[in-house]
Structures are given as structure tokens and as C-alpha cells.
Amino acid sequence: MKTIIDIARAAGVAKSTVSRYLNGGSVSEETREKIERIIKQHNYVPNTFAQSLKAKKTSIIGTIVPRLDSFAVSQTLMGIDDELRDRQHQLLISSANQDLNREIEAIYDLARQKISGLLLLAAEITEQHLKAIRDCRVPVVVIGQQHSLLHSVIHDDFHAGYMMGKHILDKGHRRIAYLGVTERDIAVGVMRKEGFRKALAEYNGCEVRYYESGFRMNAAVEAANHLLEDWTPTIVVCGTDNIALGVMRAAFLKQIPIPSGLSVTGFGGYEITEIIHPALTTVKYHYKRAGKLAAENIISLVNRENVDMVTVLDCQIIDRESVDILYRRSI
Template sequence: MTIGEIAKLAGVAKSTVSRYLNGGSVGVATRLKLERVIKETGYVPNTFARSLKAKKTNIIGTIVPRLNSYAATQTLIGIDEELREQGYQLLISNTSQNLDREIESIYSLENQKIAGIILLATQITDEHLDAFQKVDVPVLLVGQQHEQCYSLIHDDETAGYEIGKYVLSQGHRKIAFVGVTENDIAVGVKRKRGFQKAIQEEKECEVTYFETSFNLKEAIKKFPSIMEAYKPSIFVCATDNIALGILKAAQMEGLNVPRDLSITGFGGYEVTEVIHPGITTAKFFYQEAGELAAKKIVKLVNGEEVAKVTVSNFDIILRNSVDSLI
């Protein structure tokens, strides 16, 4: 079914149908006829095609580093649900953790006349900032913060501090912290920085820091050498994915968690609750953050004033993966 066919059935001009579909003014009798025909035919407008012709679109482009991420998928669910509530459509661009593709996606989305861009960022480079200045649409960062950009962030540093305080309160003084590259400011820097603040408040504590990737298998590979060389009582992992890898590796070595080794994570992935033992973690509310991001980008699109930085909440979820040494 096309606009022309709808126009013929309703006995009006194609331009009238187009004006009606784009929220323009039409007479009451004409609007009722169009509503009846659209309902009877089950016509669904081609939002993307309409937006290409419109001066102002209702499509929000969202760029994600990878789709096989719990955090990304939950955030996307929140974005999509809230955008639908506000009459906007979501267009997703996946970059597979390739920064060149991320930059390309920013320009590509603008060429498709989207209304705004949400970037689930892992890092912000000069190329990113240059692209943000060149595209003629508002951009919102989710997960990372930069002084030149509107951002929605998780409270990574405070979460790191709270995890550190909890680990110390359970009597752990020989700790392995397994993080990620410091190119990722939120996960690689802020979570570790918050943890270090807690550690600095304890006089007698031995912490060794390690770096891995977000890949669970990499954490499994790193575990034997760390365990053999340092024999920590606990692994504090910068993500739940790393924590899951450490848990798997420990069980492969015949260790009992938490009796022989304790583990904590960050994220609050659903799987950390259903496995045995459940993993103690800093839970971030990704879906709610996605909803906040959608509300914020719509306000930016409409020229409304919003806070430069919005901070999402977290909870420390205590489960069975941490043994008390007190």
C-alpha cells in the first residue's frame, strides 16, 4: 500500500495524505476519512522514507561498540522503549569495537538525516570530537564523559570505592584487581580509581593490578599465572564478564569459590545471579540509563535545556562469591 493508493481510497490529494502523516494540519472531515482508510487497510507508513524528505526527522541513530554485550543490549532496550513512547524511531549502527567504523557511523547517520545520535562510547578521541563538531545534529554520549559533550554516565568511581570498602570489610588484604585498558576511562580508569581510594584508607593491604580485555576467555587464560605468582584471597574484576571468566578458571583448577578464592564484579548481569555461586557485583541500571538517554536526546533535538552530565545510579549486590576472612 502506497500514499497514492491511500489518497485514492480517501478521495484526497497525495500531498494531503503526506501532510497528515507528517503531523501537518488537515480538516476534521479529511482527517476522519484518512484515519478510517488507514485503519481499514492496515497501512504502516515507511518512517525512514518519509524522514528522508522531511526537514526534521523522528529517527535517532544509536552507535554501539558490540551487540553481544549485556550492558549494550539492556541500554538499547531502554532507549527503544522510551523513544517509541515519544514517537521516535531507533536506528542502530554496530561497530564491532572498531574506532574507524565508529567515526564513519557518525557521518553516515547524519547523511541519513537522523534527528540525533546516541553514542555508547568506549573512548573519545580527537577524531570523535571533530566529527561531533561537523555533524549538524545533537550528540549524546552514554557511558563516557567529555567536557565538550552532553553525557550520561554510570557512577563508576563511586561504585569502585564501595566495592573496595566491602572487600576490605570482609578481611581481604591480598587482592588481585583485574581491569581493562585505560583508553576506556569509565571501566579502565574510574572503577580502578575508586577502588584505589578505598585501598588507600587501609594501611596494611597488598594489591596487584592486571589488565585484560572484555573477553571472558582472556580472563580464563590469565588466571593460572596470576594465581600461581601472587595467590590472592580475592579477585576484584572490573566487569562481570571478567568475573565470570575468573570463576570458570578457578573451578577448572579445582578451587572452591568462595572458600578457596573470592570474586567480585561490576555490571549486575543477570547471569551473575543464576550461576553458582552468585557473584557479588556493583549493579548498574542499564535499561533505566537507556530510558534517561532517550529522554535527554529528544530534549536536545527539540532545543530544550538539559544538564551537561547526568549520572545513573548503582547498587552493591551481595551474593555468595565473597568469603569473610574476619
């Protein structure tokens, strides 16, 4: 069996019914089971790109990522790919390499390849993004950032920052440095920091200073060197796990022991944070789950189904050895 028509004849249904099933549309449970049984029996594999030449809507979902060498991005992509495969859709990836212009170009490039929907992992949403999305006229779900005009899947960054603030206060830390990222990134650069500020504002007697780093580890090492020359906090709360690893590297080079000489925390829950020594205290984010939900949402939008504008995922503190206990106090 080589075509949708062959499958439809064997199943005793219309060609449009098979097409709707292959594109993730709604069919009855009985029909779905019948079509699946015939597809498996004859090892039928839909030629998605061939279908796109004939159809106005394809089963190809474009995904734009800021970079490929990121744990968060790779885990999110795994979740997206798993869900799309389960729903008979294909994933087409474009990397912007942290270049805003390339990100905008990628939106237009993917639209020209007749994608049916777009998933966007962006550090910020600008007017250029909004114009490109309007021009391309395909459903869009943003992952990791929230915008009032776009559907999004986000992590609860504000609550994550708040939990971390409460956690380090409970460990007795009062001389605190926060090493974050640019506020152009609303989720990481603003929401995590504002949640952290709220926790500290509920307790009088803290001295806290705020610093900024890039996302990459070498930028974090440089920022940490400046921070540790400028001040001597008991703890550095880092906006990402990658930044935390940079701080730990800088402390090692300065022969500052962790956690007795300096405590360090991160956000993300990267796998490496569990196997380094000392293991890193962090906030675990569910990146694969975010990718799966984003894939579910974009398919629903393609099929003109209702989707919540914002889907929020929870997170959790992972308490490990990188934070010294100065003294305990109920918060």
C-alpha cells in the first residue's frame, strides 16, 4: 500500500478521514483503531513532504531555537519530537545561534516551506517577531516566554525565584549576590529575579547585590571573577545552572572552597548538576514536559481547536551540597 487512497479502501472509509487522522485531526475511536491496524499491517509511512506539495496544510511543525548546545533546548526538543511522532507530525528545526535577525529570517524561511504551525523558543518577543508572525499567518506557540498576543507554554519562573529566596534565607544566608542575565529575557532575566526579590523583601536584615552575566559558561566565569573581586557574599544565586557552573569554576581558580567558602545555587535542574562535586542546589524545570505540551497545543491550534493562551508548568527545589548551612531559621 503506497497511498492514502489504498489505506482508505482497506479501512472502508473516505480518503479525507485517513488524511484527517494522519494530520492529527478528530476521528472516532473505532475508525482510528481500524486505520492504525492497517497502517501497521502494511508498514505504511506517509510521505509528509510529498503531501505538502499538494496540500495547503501539512503535518510539518517548524521549531526555532536560540541555540543547540543547551540542555534546556535539547530536552524541550526531545519532548516536542516525541509528541509530534506520536501524532504523525514531523519536526523541522532551525537554529538562530542567538542572533535576533536570524531568528526573524527563520520564521519567514519555515513559512515558505509550508509548515502548518510554528514553535518558538525565544529569549525575547519583539515587534519584529510579531510582524513576522502576522505576515506568515500560521499558528504559533512560544515556549519559555509569555506575550499577551501569543499562545505560550512557560515555566513558573516567578515562583521558582521566590522558592530559591526562601530556601537560602532558611539556610541562614544574609550577604547575598544574585548573578542573572539581561532583562530583555523576561522569563529568566526578570521573573526569576523578581520572585527572588519578593522573598528577600519579606525579611529585614539582608544585604543583596545584583550582577549580570551572559548565558554561556565563559561569560559566567568572567562575571563571577568581577563579582568576587568586588564583594565577598556568602552565597551567589545564579540565574541558570550554566551560570552557576561558571561561578563554581571561578571559585575553584581562586581557591575558594564550596560551600564552606562560598555557596552557589542555580535554576534549571541540568543533569550535570547532580554528578559534579559538590552537587548543585537548583530549581528543577520540566523541559521535556514543556516540549510535549507545546506540541499538543500547536496541533490543536492547527486543527482550529481551543487552547489556553498560557500553559504554566510547576518546578521544584533540589537541595544538594553546594549551599552551606550557616544557621536555620523558620521563615
